[in-house]
Amino acid sequence: GGNVAENAGGPRCLKYGVTREYVLGLETVIKEGKVIRTGSQVLKDVAGYDITKLLVGSEGTLGLFTEITLKLIPKPKARMTALATFDNLETVGKAVSKILTSGIFPSALEFMDRDAIRAVEDFKPVGLPKDAEALLLVEVDGHPNAVKEEIAEVGRILQQLGAKVQVAKSEEEAQKLWTARKNLGPALGNLKTGKINEDIVFPRIYLPEALPKLREIAKKYGLLMVVFGHIGDGNLHVNFLYDKSNREEEEKAERAVDEVFELALSYHGSITGEHGVGLTKRKFLKWQFGETGYEILKGIKKLFDPKNLFNPGKVIEF
Ligand SMILES: Cc1cc2nc3c(=O)[nH]c(=O)nc-3n(C[C@H](O)[C@H](O)[C@H](O)COP(=O)(O)OP(=O)(O)OC[C@H]3O[C@@H](n4cnc5c(N)ncnc54)[C@H](O)[C@@H]3O)c2cc1C
Structure with a gap:
């Protein structure tokens, strides 16, 4: 319920999308204890407004999910990871564009800046260069043969842009590289x-x-x-x-x-890609939606929950 209500995502959303992409249907309890069923068990469904997509990511403010129908996909057979370090920040943005327009679709493309690298190395060293301005961790997945070719191509693209590239030779080596990314939370707590x-x-x-x-x-x-x-x-x-x-x-x-x-x-971006609005970003939601858009949000909340009983005070100032 929490994952659907928060429309949770993570590193592999680049290829696989966020939770919303996998929710086909919902049973939800809304105002006055009424139960609505939205969506279906099929992949194509354009009947009426897409209320399922509206409810996913509603942060518990519109109703309570009592049944969730999910789409499942098989796990990829192989994965490979490359690490690229850069001596300037501008090239990183260019590298991201180059990779994503090369025809290769990485499963993850993660970034750490200079201070993130230093924080991790000071916390639990994994051998990252502390003088680098930034790094990219690139993971590709799929059929074992395709994965080998794709990671080699990613390496070539990054080297052409002047990055230093290291391709993990084993699953163990790949895990070590990902440890750096995973240690960031506790590493920042140390600073x-x-x-x-x-x-x-x-x-x-x-x-x-x-x-x-x-x-x-x-x-x-x-x-x-x-x-x-x-x-x-x-x-x-x-x-x-x-x-x-x-x-x-x-x-x-x-x-x-x-x-x-x-x-x-x-830049026509968003105030949040994963964390949601909750309490602390309510003010900024108005900035993103503008006056009329915000009125629509309020109207939706009132329609589902006129007494403001579901997660009151979150997302919308009611
Ligand atoms: C340490 C940490 C790391 C995180 N990292 C990420 C991340 O990398 N990416 C990301 O996207 N998110 C991240 N999150 C947020 C994450 O999306 C949510 O914490 C998580 O998915 C919620 O799942 P939960 O089971 O813990 O839900 P809970 O914490 O129990 O609930 C979260 C919200 O969902 C609502 N809710 C719960 N169940 C239902 C239900 N049945 N029907 C309707 N509403 C319901 C609740 O009202 C509540 O508002 C992180 C959170 C933490 C604490």
């Missing part, structure tokens, strides 16, 4: 006592421009900022770190976050 972690999304075409602009925001406020995330789908986790006992620094982090959202929206 400062406070953290604001946002997950904005940019249209991928603007990444070469937007990445340096994020750095400018951090510089303007004199804050330590760590950026990592699912760059293949333009979804970046922007973390501002501050000392919890320093109210001035915390306020700076809050102002910097406002600017980060403004930046994402100025």
